[in-house]
Amino acid sequence: MAEPSRPAPPETFEATLVAARLVTPRVRELLFERVDGQPFLHRAGQWVSLVLPVLDEKGRPLRRAYSLSSVPAAGVRFELVVTRVDDGAGSTFLHEVPVGTRLEVKGPQGTFTRDVEAGPSLFVATGTGVAPFRGMVHEALASGRSEPLWVLFGVRSLDDALFADELEALARQHPQFRFLLTLSRPGPGWVGRSGYVQGHVLSLWQELAAFGTPHVYVCGVKKMLLEVREVLKTQGGAQRAQLHLESYD
Ligand SMILES: Cc1cc2nc3c(=O)[nH]c(=O)nc-3n(C[C@H](O)[C@H](O)[C@H](O)COP(=O)(O)OP(=O)(O)OC[C@H]3O[C@@H](n4cnc5c(N)ncnc54)[C@H](O)[C@@H]3O)c2cc1C
Incomplete structure (x- = not known):
């Protein structure tokens, strides 16, 4: 009997920050582009994990999750919006990181999605x-x-x-x-x-x-x-x- 199919594990890839702007006093919008030129396919509601060059107390790079704010499309780009949290190492880094920086990304991930036929x-x-x-x-x-x-x-x-x-x-x-x-x-x-x-x-x-x-x-x-x-x-x-x-x- 065939095994039930499991969802494929999320991909890990590199992405370049190609544009960034403050959209509110505490929220920065970040536009990323896949370095390998492959399309980034996701469902609305999913998120990515960013590996940040900021070390935690055990000396490991911080990993932080961010919801995809872009409307799903078959392109190489995706957008995130990040709130600056007081004394938050990850969000502070993402508010200061310059355009042109490459980061490791794992995703898309998550099951917080909506069936188009879900009703009201x-x-x-x-x-x-x-x-x-x-x-x-x-x-x-x-x-x-x-x-x-x-x-x-x-x-x-x-x-x-x-x-x-x-x-x-x-x-x-x-x-x-x-x-x-x-x-x-x-x-x-x-x-x-x-x-x-x-x-x-x-x-x-x-x-x-x-x-x-x-x-x-x-x-x-x-x-x-x-x-x-x-x-x-x-x-x-x-x-x-x-x-x-x-x-x-
Ligand atoms: C599935 C998932 C999706 C997420 N998507 C987003 C997103 O799209 N945008 C985003 O800004 N954050 C998002 N987050 C939160 C994000 O992963 C980080 O936790 C956040 O950026 C704080 O990280 P930090 O290292 O700056 O601060 P830390 O020191 O790790 O966190 C400090 C505190 O900040 C609070 N906090 C976390 N996120 C927020 C927030 N958005 N607004 C106010 N307070 C917060 C928490 O209570 C936490 O205790 C998401 C988290 C998860 C699990």
């Missing part, structure tokens, strides 16, 4: 946790399907809302797509949602359920993930199969 979906992110949703939303909208896709994105202030212009433009073009921003430190004059994503997720989930069995995709730091899961399980009746979580820590 709520995407909940804080900070760079929005990265995997960029590709998922573009793919879902390009597929021509019409189920609701709602992104709830929590950041401190408008300055921190990466990809907001792009996602707002998509929302204007596609009636089934909503982009909902919530600010934890809103400035004067802000009339939109405020507070943490945890405070908005239940009402959106209940509203979304009117369109069919909903799924929720949540990405960011663990504390937020666990609180969102708790409220949706205990008050929203969400089942395990409807909850998809990706933790950054």
